[in-house]
Amino acid sequence: MSETYEVQLTTWAYGGEALGRLEDGRAVFVPLALPGERVRVRLTEDKPRYARGEVTALLEAAADRVAPRCPLYGRCGGCHYQHVAYAAQLTAKRAIVRDQLVRIGKFPDPAVAPTVPSPAVWGYRNHIQMHLSPEGRLGFRAPRSAEVVPAEDCLLAAQPLRDLIPHLVLEAGSGVERVHLRVGAGDEVLLWLRGQRPAPPAFQVDFPLSAVYTNPEGAAFVLAGRGFLPMEVKGKVFRVSAASFFQVNLAVAEAMIDHLLEHLPLTPRARLLELYSGVGLFSAFLAPQVGELVAVESSPEACYDFGANLDAFDHVALYEAPAAMALEHLAAQGFQPDVAVLDPPRSGLSRAALDGLMALAPAMVAYVSCDPATLARDGRRMARHGYRLVHITPFDMFPQTYHIETISLWERRR
Ligand SMILES: C[S@@+](CC[C@H](N)C(=O)[O-])C[C@H]1O[C@@H](n2cnc3c(N)ncnc32)[C@H](O)[C@@H]1O
Structure with missing residues (x-):
C-alpha cells in the first residue's frame, strides 16, 4: 500500500480542490474536501513543487460539510462542491476571485x-453535454480524465432533460461522440449530436424533439424537427442554433x-x-x-x-x-x-x-x-x-x- 500523509487543509484553490501543505512544504491539492478539515491523503500526483492527493480518511470534518446528493459524485467530473453547504460555496467563490x-x-x-x-441550486441547467463510452453508453467525463462514466441522470439538468436521458439509446458504432441536450421555451428539446463521420447516423425518435448532427467539417444535418430552439429571457425570445452558445x-x-x-x-x-x-x-x-x-x-x-x-x-x-x-x-x-x-x-x-x-x-x-x-x-x-x-x-x-x-x-x- 502506498504511503499516506496527514494534512491540515487551509484554503480553497481555483479548480474545486482544497489546499494544504505537506511536511516538506509543498502545496497539496485535495478534491472532495474543505478548508478547515484534517484529512489523511494518498498522493495521486507527486511533482517537485506540488502534489495532489485523494482522501483516505476524514480525520476532522468542517462544519460546512454536507452529504452529496448524486450517487455518481466523485466519479463524475461535472460537480466539485456537492459536499459543501450552498452558503459556503458562495463565500468560497468570492474568496477565490x-x-x-x-x-x-x-x-x-x-x-x-x-x-x-x-x-435554483439543482436542476438549473438548460443544457448538458454527454459523451459516449467505448461500449456506446452515454455518460459524463470522469474528473481530470477522458474516461466516460455511464449515467442515466444528472441532478444539475432541468427536469425535461432528466426525463429524456434514460430513453436515449445510440447504436454502438454510430460514430457519434458527443450529445448535447438543450431545453428551451415551452420545454422544447433539441439534441445536438457530434461525431467523426461525414454522414449523419440513422436516427429514430419517439419523442417530440428536434435533433441535429454536425460532422467534423462543421456541416449540420437536421435529423428531426428544426435546427434551433427558442430561448426566453426577461420576456424576449431568442433563436439559438444547435451550435450556438447560450447561457x-x-x-x-x-x-x-x-x-x-x-x-x-x-x-x-x-x-x-x-x-x-x-x-x-x-x-x-x-x-x-x-x-x-x-x-x-x-x-x-x-x-x-x-x-x-x-x-x-x-x-x-x-x-x-x-x-x-x-x-x-x-x-x-x-x-x-x-x-x-x-x-x-x-x-x-x-x-x-x-x-x-x-x-x-x-x-x-x-x-x-x-x-x-x-x-x-x-x-x-x-x-x-x-x-x-x-x-x-x-x-x-x-x-x-x-x-x-x-x-x-x-x-x-x-
Ligand atoms: C461565453 S460566450 C458569450 C456569448 C454571449 N455574450 C451570451 O451571453 O450569450 C463567448 C462567445 O464568443 C465567441 N467567440 C469565441 N472566440 C471568439 C473570437 N476569437 N472572436 C469572436 N468571438 C469569439 C463564441 O462563439 C461565443 O459565442
Missing part, C-alpha cells in the same frame, strides 16, 4: 462583492443583464462595442439604451442567430470575425466606443484582442468572465494600459461546481 486577482492580477485589495446566488442558467443570466443595465453609463448618444456577443443575448437589452452598437462574434451559427434576434434594430452592426481581426478593422475605420462589453470564452482575451481593445480606448469596460484566472491575467494587462478596477461581482451561474462567472467594471484613468 479575490485570491486570483491578488496573486495573478497583482491587485493589492480588489473590491469583490458577495456572490449573487442562483435561485445555461437563465435566472442568473437575467441577474447579470440587470447588473449591466444598472452599472453601465448607457445613454441615447453612447457608442457601445460588444465583443463575443454570441446570439445577441446582452445586445438585445443593451441596444435600446444606446445610440450605436457594434457587435463582434466569430461563430457563423451564432451570427446567423444574432441577425434574427437583433433584426428590429437599425443602429446595430455585427462583425462576423475573430475579435482581434474585427478590432483592427474598427481602429482603421476610426470607431471610438464609449463603452465596451466583453464576454470571451474561458481562455480570455488573446494578446492581439486585448491590445486592439486598448487601442480603441473605451472610457468604461464591462468584462463578463467565466474564468477568474484569465480575467486576472487580462485585468493586469488592462491596468498597465491605465484601466482601474471599479468593482467585480461573482454570479453563481454553476452551483455545485467550481466554475465562477463574474462581471467586472473597469474605468479608463486617462
Whole structure:
C-alpha cells in the first residue's frame, strides 16, 4: 500500500480542490474536501513543487460539510462542491476571485462583492453535454480524465432533460461522440449530436424533439424537427442554433443583464462595442439604451442567430470575425466606443484582442468572465494600459461546481 500523509487543509484553490501543505512544504491539492478539515491523503500526483492527493480518511470534518446528493459524485467530473453547504460555496467563490486577482492580477485589495446566488441550486441547467463510452453508453467525463462514466441522470439538468436521458439509446458504432441536450421555451428539446463521420447516423425518435448532427467539417444535418430552439429571457425570445452558445442558467443570466443595465453609463448618444456577443443575448437589452452598437462574434451559427434576434434594430452592426481581426478593422475605420462589453470564452482575451481593445480606448469596460484566472491575467494587462478596477461581482451561474462567472467594471484613468 502506498504511503499516506496527514494534512491540515487551509484554503480553497481555483479548480474545486482544497489546499494544504505537506511536511516538506509543498502545496497539496485535495478534491472532495474543505478548508478547515484534517484529512489523511494518498498522493495521486507527486511533482517537485506540488502534489495532489485523494482522501483516505476524514480525520476532522468542517462544519460546512454536507452529504452529496448524486450517487455518481466523485466519479463524475461535472460537480466539485456537492459536499459543501450552498452558503459556503458562495463565500468560497468570492474568496477565490479575490485570491486570483491578488496573486495573478497583482491587485493589492480588489473590491469583490458577495456572490449573487442562483435561485435554483439543482436542476438549473438548460443544457448538458454527454459523451459516449467505448461500449456506446452515454455518460459524463470522469474528473481530470477522458474516461466516460455511464449515467442515466444528472441532478444539475432541468427536469425535461432528466426525463429524456434514460430513453436515449445510440447504436454502438454510430460514430457519434458527443450529445448535447438543450431545453428551451415551452420545454422544447433539441439534441445536438457530434461525431467523426461525414454522414449523419440513422436516427429514430419517439419523442417530440428536434435533433441535429454536425460532422467534423462543421456541416449540420437536421435529423428531426428544426435546427434551433427558442430561448426566453426577461420576456424576449431568442433563436439559438444547435451550435450556438447560450447561457445555461437563465435566472442568473437575467441577474447579470440587470447588473449591466444598472452599472453601465448607457445613454441615447453612447457608442457601445460588444465583443463575443454570441446570439445577441446582452445586445438585445443593451441596444435600446444606446445610440450605436457594434457587435463582434466569430461563430457563423451564432451570427446567423444574432441577425434574427437583433433584426428590429437599425443602429446595430455585427462583425462576423475573430475579435482581434474585427478590432483592427474598427481602429482603421476610426470607431471610438464609449463603452465596451466583453464576454470571451474561458481562455480570455488573446494578446492581439486585448491590445486592439486598448487601442480603441473605451472610457468604461464591462468584462463578463467565466474564468477568474484569465480575467486576472487580462485585468493586469488592462491596468498597465491605465484601466482601474471599479468593482467585480461573482454570479453563481454553476452551483455545485467550481466554475465562477463574474462581471467586472473597469474605468479608463486617462
Ligand atoms: C461565453 S460566450 C458569450 C456569448 C454571449 N455574450 C451570451 O451571453 O450569450 C463567448 C462567445 O464568443 C465567441 N467567440 C469565441 N472566440 C471568439 C473570437 N476569437 N472572436 C469572436 N468571438 C469569439 C463564441 O462563439 C461565443 O459565442
